[in-house]
Amino acid sequence: MPPPIENKERNGKKDVVGMEKPLLALLCDLIRMEATSATAINQSATFCAEWLNRHGLKTEVLMNQGLKSVVASKGAHKPGKPTVVLNGHLDVVPGEPHLFEPKIVEDRLYARGSYDMLGAVAAMMMAMVELREEELDCHVLLQLVPDEETGGMKGTGFLAQNGFLGDFVICGEPTNLHIAVQAKGVLQLKVEVTGVAAHGSRPWLGKNAILCAMDVYRKIEGLDFLKQSSAFYDRPSFNIARIEAGGALNQVPDACSFCLDIRYLPGQDRDEILSDIRRAVPEADVSVLQEGAPVLTYADDPYVRLLRHSTSTVAAMPVRMFGQDGSADTRFFAAHGIPAVEFGPIGANHHGPDEYVEIPSLFTYQKIIEKFVQSIQGREDVK
Numbered sequence: 001m002p003p004p005i006e007n008k009e010r011n012g013k014k015d016v017v018g019m020e021k022p023l024l025a026l027l028c029d030l031i032r033m034e035a036t037s038a039t040a041i042n043q044s045a046t047f048c049a050e051w052l053n054r055h056g057l058k059t060e061v062l063m064n065q066g067l068k069s070v071v072a073s074k075g076a077h078k079p080g081k082p083t084v085v086l087n088g089h090l091d092v093v094p095g096e097p098h099l100f101e102p103k104i105v106e107d108r109l110y111a112r113g114s115y116d117m118l119g120a121v122a123a124m125m126m127a128m129v130e131l132r133e134e135e136l137d138c139h140v141l142l143q144l145v146p147d148e149e150t151g152g153m154k155g156t157g158f159l160a161q162n163g164f165l166g167d168f169v170i171c172g173e174p175t176n177l178h179i180a181v182q183a184k185g186v187l188q189l190k191v192e193v194t195g196v197a198a199h200g201s202r203p204w205l206g207k208n209a210i211l212c213a214m215d216v217y218r219k220i221e222g223l224d225f226l227k228q229s230s231a232f233y234d235r236p237s238f239n240i241a242r243i244e245a246g247g248a249l250n251q252v253p254d255a256c257s258f259c260l261d262i263r264y265l266p267g268q269d270r271d272e273i274l275s276d277i278r279r280a281v282p283e284a285d286v287s288v289l290q291e292g293a294p295v296l297t298y299a300d301d302p303y304v305r306l307l308r309h310s311t312s313t314v315a316a317m318p319v320r321m322f323g324q325d326g327s328a329d330t331r332f333f334a335a336h337g338i339p340a341v342e343f344g345p346i347g348a349n350h351h352g353p354d355e356y357v358e359i360p361s362l363f364t365y366q367k368i369i370e371k372f373v374q375s376i377q378g379r380e381d382v383k
């Protein structure tokens with residue numbers, strides 16, 4: 001049996017939570033790490049690795065490009081036994097210092113990262129401790145990663161590249177106990193347009209690159225791929241995020257570039273979108289700045305059905321399947337053809353000043369994870 005989970009006292013003052021709430025004590029410790037810099041994220045990773053070790057879990061710390069990821073496992077790692085990956089990010093977006101001191105108001109815990117997604121991380125860590133090795137017919141791999149908020153390449157991207165994969169993945173992003181089975185693909189483009197410079201007093205002698213770029217933008221905006229919808233989405237996302245042009249006020253600008261953030265639907269073809277755009281605006285130079293695969297996990301995937309069943313049983317609520325507009329670390333697994341979902345506790349206002357997680361949902365979430373993992377009776381059973 002692992003040793004009991006202790007509560008912390010800080011500056012001689014008892015913590016905001018009682019001894020009976022080790023999950024909340026752990027969550028408060030994670031929030032106070034203020035994991036917004038490489039140093040703080042790595043301290044948080046070390047803290048988690050030590051905590052998991054102390055509670056009897058086989059734990060490994062991997063360093064990649066200056067950032068630590070933590071991997072812990074439990075259960076049978078044998079041929080024929082499926083691996084379930086529980087993935088959580090330790091990094092949070094920056095905020096005012098007071099946001100890193102958790103405040104409990106009734107059933108809510110307010111703090112930066114409480115909802116996105118340290119609450120899920122703490123519950124996953126607790127679930128790993130509570131799961132009984134001898135009762136598991138699968139292998140559970142907990143991954144705590146350092147950089148989801150800044151792209152995920154150094155954490156989950158690195159782990160996926162190095163074979164830390166599984167048969168099904170749960171990323172603990174905030175979803176209010178509903179299941180995000182899809183996520184849009186990311187295609188961020190730079191569009192460069194050239195014109196002809198002239199004196200601003202005689203613009204008819206030049207060709208204004210800003211006006212040409214406006215035309216180019218309108219042509220792209222009118223393309224058919226942006227009018228499509230799917231069962232989970234009304235439309236793709238299309239946003240002009242940056243524009244650069246112009247210099248002297250008395251000059252017709254001869255160059256204009258702008259950047260587009262396109263989020264295409266799972267099922268749409270990235271290559272087709274790019275060639276449609278290039279065909280529509282041959283006068284512009286279109287290059288890819290960044291991209292990420294969409295996530296297309298099927299709602300009737302056997303693991304998804306089992307997770308849905310575990311959730312509706314434990315939480316006694318109808319569970320909705322939906323598609324996320326934004327992308328998360330699920331994409332790194334989707335790129336390997338592995339079904340991956342976003343699934344996390346209840347709360348609101350992530351990345352905002354009033355971010356909170358509903359405390360009862362953390363315990364429910366932990367129980368759902370445990371029930372889900374315990375319900376897997378070998379790979380055949382979920383097929």
Ligand SMILES: [Zn+2]
Nearest residue numbers: 116117148173
């Ligand atoms: Zn997140």
